[in-house]
Amino acid sequence: MVNSWMYNIVPAGLMIDETLRRAGVTVIPMGVGNTELQVQVMNQLKVTGFVGTTSFFINVINKAEEMGLDIRKDFNLRLAVIGGEMGGGPIRKMVEEKYGIATGDMYATADVGLLAFECNAKNGMHIAEGVILEMISYETGKQVESGEVGEIVVTPIDETYPLIRFGTGDLAGLIAEPCTCGRTSFRITRLLGRVGDAVRTRGMFIHPRQLEPAMAKFPQVAQYQAVVTRPGHRDELTLKVELKTEEGIDKEKLSHDLNQVVSEALRIKVDRVEFVVKGVIPEWHKLIVDERVY
Ligand SMILES: [Zn+2]
Numbered sequence: 001m002v003n004s005w006m007y008n009i010v011p012a013g014l015m016i017d018e019t020l021r022r023a024g025v026t027v028i029p030m031g032v033g034n035t036e037l038q039v040q041v042m043n044q045l046k047v048t049g050f051v052g053t054t055s056f057f058i059n060v061i062n063k064a065e066e067m068g069l070d071i072r073k074d075f076n077l078r079l080a081v082i083g084g085e086m087g088g089g090p091i092r093k094m095v096e097e098k099y100g101i102a103t104g105d106m107y108a109t110a111d112v113g114l115l116a117f118e119c120n121a122k123n124g125m126h127i128a129e130g131v132i133l134e135m136i137s138y139e140t141g142k143q144v145e146s147g148e149v150g151e152i153v154v155t156p157i158d159e160t161y162p163l164i165r166f167g168t169g170d171l172a173g174l175i176a177e178p179c180t181c182g183r184t185s186f187r188i189t190r191l192l193g194r195v196g197d198a199v200r201t202r203g204m205f206i207h208p209r210q211l212e213p214a215m216a217k218f219p220q221v222a223q224y225q226a227v228v229t230r231p232g233h234r235d236e237l238t239l240k241v242e243l244k245t246e247e248g249i250d251k252e253k254l255s256h257d258l259n260q261v262v263s264e265a266l267r268i269k270v271d272r273v274e275f276v277v278k279g280v281i282p283e284w285h286k287l288i289v290d291e292r293v294y
Pocket residue numbers: 119120121126179180181182183
């Protein structure tokens with residue numbers, strides 16, 4: 001297996017190297033970069049697995065095609081454990097369908113190593129052994145129930161590195177139902193964001209990752225941004241929406257539908273939906289902004 005996580009400065013490369021070797025895998029310590037060499041190694045050594053970031057894996061695939069190689073015919077790649085970035089889902093699907101390479105996901109942090117891994121059922125990541133992992137609500141500070149979102153808090157069972165209830169700052173959902181693969185450990189969903197991205201509004205934390213799937217249901221929307229203001233003594237939530245085209249759009253109905261779907265996803269009522277022209281929402285923007293002045 002080619003390990004393309006960085007071996008210097010950060011611990012990722014060595015951590016994964018050690019984990020793989022413990023599992024009996026032959027590791028080729030490639031690290032990041034040297035894309036052409038990575039392609040040659042994978043091709044000539046008939047490498048069966050790749051582990052690294054999603055974007056670097058795509059670089060490697062693109063380079064191989066550029067060099068005239070056929071991923072299905074000239075490679076023996078069967079598994080790509082890729083991740084480390086948000087929103088890799090569609091890319092992984094493409095890797096599986098277009099190139100016939102199975103993908104796997106895992107969750108690790110530089111501080112405590114591997115914490116969760118995906119099984120063949122591909123429905124959440126199982127919590128790894130050798131660590132106590134808690135999912136803590138950022139609203140109540142208590143354990144969340146299955147199906148709820150919480151911060152991942154870990155206590156590694158490690159004599160040489162005593163660490164108790166380390167808050168990772170990462171948010172994920174908790175899945176307590178047993179998995180079809182037969183493992184009985186709890187699972188977590190893919191990462192949903194960072195604790196700091198949430199904006200507390202009317203006592204509830206609202207998070208971009210709650211907004212995103214709700215807005216994905218409206219293909220007519222080009223850009224959007226939720227803005228929290230406080231004109232009086234109450235937080236107001238405005239959803240700014242830029243349409244791809246105004247042609248044939250019943251704004252009143254769309255406004256009503258947006259309000260309903262987004263209010264439900266955020267669990268607090270949207271006060272108004274405001275249609276804005278192109279340019280009002282900058283190209284690079286936060287999905288939720290806090291403009292309250294106290
Ligand atoms: Zn499973």
